[in-house]
Amino acid sequence: AQTVTQSQPEMSVQEAETVTLSCTYDTSESDYYLFWYKQPPSRQMILVIRQEAYKQQNATENRFSVNFQKAAKSFSLKISDSQLGDAAMYFCAPFMEYGNKLVFGAGTILRVKS
């Protein structure tokens, strides 16, 4: 079974500082994607960043970057220079090539303090 664990139910960060959200997953597959999605109070699901499992280089997208450790099945999200608009719930999700199952973690609520 595909399991995804986000061990931090809530995190807080001061505006302009850096925060890291954790995610671990379990799979026996070798080819997959990893996603981080953001869900603001509007409930819209917004892709923050993606990582292809076959790529060793960690993905970056402006202030967002990941630390992908394939052997450890760990996929953390680092948000630099945090902004008030980053406040949201963040979900990680592995997406398997075989079977195409897409399961999300329980989420981390990120609060940004001004």
Next chain:
Amino acid sequence: NAGVTQTPKFQVLKTGQSMTLQCAQDMNHNSMYWYRQDPGMGLRLIYYSASEGTTDKGEVPNGYNVSRLNKREFSLRLESAAPSQTSVYFCASTTFITVNTEAFFGQGTRLTVV
């Protein structure tokens, strides 16, 4: 280009009533998904369809049925609604491709069972 369209946006049902939530995507995606999100919680996978003609159970399938009508449409049916099915329901679609894979979500259906 509408993306993923869900109908209805809101629905109130009485216990024991049935209803079908509709989802359609216009991005030629192979895979489609139904999730439920309870207040303050993550997205839990109800059912998914990896490709046209196939459906599989997710994490919380009890009380639901699905139909992959064609490549575009994936419906979710509640045969006999229960208060425990009060939730926000999201439909999503994607395809596993070599680059820039992303899951796209509908706006959600807020269902209340009284």
